[in-house]
Amino acid sequence: MIDHQIRALLQKTKKVGLTSHKRPDGDAIGSVLGLGLALIDTGKEVQMVLRDGVSHTFKHLPGADLIKRAFKEECDLYIALDCSDLDRIGFTLEGRNFDLVIDHHITNEGFGIHNLVDADAVATCAILAERLPLWGFKIDTKIASVLLSGIISDSIGFRTSNTTSKSLRIAADLMDLGADISTLYNKALISRSFEAANYWGYGLERLTRQNGLVWTMLTLEDRMKAQYPGSDDADLTNILSSIEEIDIAVLFIEQSQDKVKVSWRARPGLNVAKLAADFNGGGHPAAAGAEIQGNMEEVKQKVLSSTRQYLERFESDLQSIEEGRTE
Numbered sequence: 001m002i003d004h005q006i007r008a009l010l011q012k013t014k015k016v017g018l019t020s021h022k023r024p025d026g027d028a029i030g031s032v033l034g035l036g037l038a039l040i041d042t043g044k045e046v047q048m049v050l051r052d053g054v055s056h057t058f059k060h061l062p063g064a065d066l067i068k069r070a071f072k073e074e075c076d077l078y079i080a081l082d083c084s085d086l087d088r089i090g091f092t093l094e095g096r097n098f099d100l101v102i103d104h105h106i107t108n109e110g111f112g113i114h115n116l117v118d119a120d121a122v123a124t125c126a127i128l129a130e131r132l133p134l135w136g137f138k139i140d141t142k143i144a145s146v147l148l149s150g151i152i153s154d155s156i157g158f159r160t161s162n163t164t165s166k167s168l169r170i171a172a173d174l175m176d177l178g179a180d181i182s183t184l185y186n187k188a189l190i191s192r193s194f195e196a197a198n199y200w201g202y203g204l205e206r207l208t209r210q211n212g213l214v215w216t217m218l219t220l221e222d223r224m225k226a227q228y229p230g231s232d233d234a235d236l237t238n239i240l241s242s243i244e245e246i247d248i249a250v251l252f253i254e255q256s257q258d259k260v261k262v263s264w265r266a267r268p269g270l271n272v273a274k275l276a277a278d279f280n281g282g283g284h285p286a287a288a289g290a291e292i293q294g295n296m297e298e299v300k301q302k303v304l305s306s307t308r309q310y311l312e313r314f315e316s317d318l319q320s321i322e323e324g325r326t327e
């Protein structure tokens, strides 16, 4: 969908419902808030909904207290942000389709009536930073702050391989609009609650390495013992992905007796989005996830075996290319 059509759609609507995926990360929260605050500023009635609410890490963002866990009233227009498929939202619109999907995942299924998917964008917040003015909205300091927070967290502080000079320029523009990068950076990526750090400990204790593969798990019991309030990984995946000389890091986060959330992180050149897609998940080449039915042991076995197979295939393909070159 092109900008003037989105502009017309947003301008004519009175009541807008915005949402993103369950266990929302910084980009999900930032993009819902960024578009939500822009719509509120132009006098629209806006409901912002995230099934799992806003995690402690992002409670400081302007407008975070406006985010609810369910829609209270029917809207004219529903928009899903930073979400590649309907399942990930965690609830349905009772028979209605999403009118517009705005996302940057290459695995996006195009589940909206209209879809704006830019897989080159470093974050959904970067798409909004570029396009809100084209849709007739002004980016004030509050909106600049939530968008920069999303860009910082999705790019893990401009460290992911999809970070480009363009993403840095967008971030610089948001700073010029008043966003305080050092505070937002610290809140999004560095500062953690005692409970989160304690929760990491349980996972780090079980850390296992086999060749280029590293993995560990967080159980429901760990979550309880650490008194960690969220059902996410408290960002332990980012710590796993910082281990040197690793091809792929995998984290298993127990959600219930028969459901496990899996997060993959890969070094540049590998593509874990393909692996996640085999388990009905998705994401980006370097960072992907899936929610998988089964108990921890079953899921661990299946995922590790397919991840190992992928790495072996990758190695042997690489070897045949090199052999071809030397022949």
Ligand code: 5GP
Pocket (backbone or CB within 6 Å): 025, 082, 084, 085, 088, 105, 107, 237, 262, 263, 264, 280, 281, 282, 283, 284, 287, 288, 289, 290, 291
């Ligand atoms: P994380 O591992 O941090 O949850 O997610 C890494 C990336 O994979 C993010 O871009 C996220 O949106 C995507 N992702 C994580 N879990 C799922 C899932 O269950 N389904 C899909 N489609 N994408 C996921």
Ligand code: MN
Pocket (backbone or CB within 6 Å): 027, 028, 082, 104, 123, 124, 154
């Ligand atoms: Mn994102």
